[in-house]
Amino acid sequence: MSSNLFKLVGRTVLAGGALAAMVATGPAIAKDTINVGIASFLTGPAAGPFGVPGRNGAELVIDAINAGTLPAPYAKAGFAGAKMNPIFVDESGGNAKQVGEYRNLVEKRGVDAVLGYISSGTCMAITPVAEELKKLTVLSVCGTPRVFEESNRTYVFRTQAHAVGDSIAAARYVLDKFKDQKGYTGINQNYAWGQDSYKFFDITMKKLAADTKASDNPQFPKIFAGQYGTEISTLSLDPAKLVHTSFWGGDIEAFVLQALVRGFFKDKQVISSVGGSAVDSLGKKFPDGVVMGTRGEYGLLVRNKDEPLNKWFVNEYKKRYNAYPLGPSYQYASSVLAYKIAMDAAAEKAGGFPTQDQTMAALKGLSWQSFGGKVSLSLADGHQAVHPVGYGITKWDKDKKEPSVSDVKFYAPGCIYAPAGQKSADWLAAGMPGAKC
């Protein structure tokens, strides 16, 4: 009796162990639908230029993937065959609220993954929580290099390159195009994004053009200040001709309106790292001749790029939302696409619906052709993306009656990002050794 009982217990334990091993290494139970949280600014000042275009970009691509209408090579319907049910949440309201929203998505609503996030502050707040809750999270827009340079991450990925490359590319572009300008200054918002953007631009200029004088009086007005009359006067009195700005949304629009009527753009060469939304919103009111960036192969800089995926994205977006896709539209779409590619690849490898670990393994180090260009998760042990960053010069197209850019030049990732394993600030301080431009 007792011998039979031992046999039964032994077999049960063995069978249970075998089942557990299968669950750990084999495919997960197939799903018809996956729930994914997608965070972006749906209210507040960042909604118009960032949040809503980002949400629209994600929505467009999710619907196309669910329906199997995305162009080749991504025409296979679904995410490992499952349809995505996006749960859009508002990123407004501060970090504490966002951490609460994130926990709610993961712990109460049981999402399969979380995508999105625009503000660097939110990304810094969410990242440790994502690691704690062990939930796959793909950051879409935020720029701070600190997310991956301060610590190794397991569950967090970012499909957008960090902001240091934007500043380095801006400096390289103005030195390529405006060699005779002797002196630079800046007007940037007084928080992490603005201060870091100017700091990295300043260091790069000092490393690449030591004879170019940095202003003693760069301006850092409060974010959403709206009134820049005094700052424009200060910049006008400054002998520096180059003016760097990382203003975005309403701030760049207000600055342009106030500076334009004062003839500022005739006297100064303005370099805007992320003001693309203002070019579209102000239309022909936006001055010609501004050096404009979009943080990658996005928006205005690739609007007419003749590649099937980009043409599909621009046309479908315009048809659905009656506007051109902006940078955030591309950035969110790229995150969704990367997630699909990883899930499909993981499913193929596992021979069934993939687990989160299998999806993360497929995502790690992934390179893919996105809507604007190629993106590679090649930094931070395969978690942080790099891609080319470019700038062009704004010009109102009178024939098409829409904004355009000329003299577009992109800088390869090897030229503007620190190699894997090095911190951006240290690499810049050392003079960007090994940069391949």
Place this chain on the structure above:
Amino acid sequence: MQLITTMLLDGLSYASYLFIVSVGLTIIFGVMKILNVAHGAFYAWGAYAAAYAIGLAADNDWPDWSGFVLIFVAAILVGIVLGTIIERLILRKMYHEEEVLIVLATFGIFLILEDVILLVFGVNPYFAYQPMALLGSVKMGGIIRDVYSLTLFGLAILVAFGCWYGLNRTKWGKLLSVVIFDREISLAMGINVQMVYLVTFILGATLGALGGAYIAPTISVAPGFGIDVIVLSFAVVVIGGMGSIPGALIGSLMVGILRAIAVHKFPEFELFVVFGVMAAVLMIRPEGLFAPEKARRI
């Protein structure tokens, strides 16, 4: 000399802006003892209404100068409509409550009005640059300045004079002074205090809306931009003394000029100046520089 002239003009321009946006707040507090957080929403609604009207005028090829008329029409309409609804339907039922509860109520009104803006106008920005473009620019102190911002001086002087005249030279002003001094005695003397409160609230709301409407041509009118105005207005009003119109004027001038000096010479202290001045004044005179005298009750 060029730098001093520039700092002075920048300071006066910013001070004019501060005075216009904060005077409505101080009038409402002076008469009704309400710290009106919804003031930022009046500012935002004024800006949206003006930007929408000016955009409509531009689309319909109305003459550019019509933008100036529309700014005032938009401000008055917003002031009358929002002021009447809020005072009659909400505040009138709360006058007997503690001041802190009324502050919370106005905060709730602010949040509701901000969300209604999103419902009505959406998240995309509105522009109304035509009046600013029409007036062009002029060279002063060695740099080019836009004439529109210079007209802020004129508007601020007009508002200050209007408030002074209205309070000191009209029957309504005298009634206001009596109500400010003692509400109960005013009631006993047969003054229609409820009507005085309604008119005061509409006046304050209109001035808040005028601040937004007049600033609209210089900015991108987008969601959420009424929040900063509350903070700045409170700082100015606290420096000058809650409820004092001359106090708001002096507070605006102090903050405007010191901020201009900071931006030109020590930009890292720009934010500090506004609130540093406020803290310094509160340390020396907790009631503000020009707080109205309070009657001693026996």
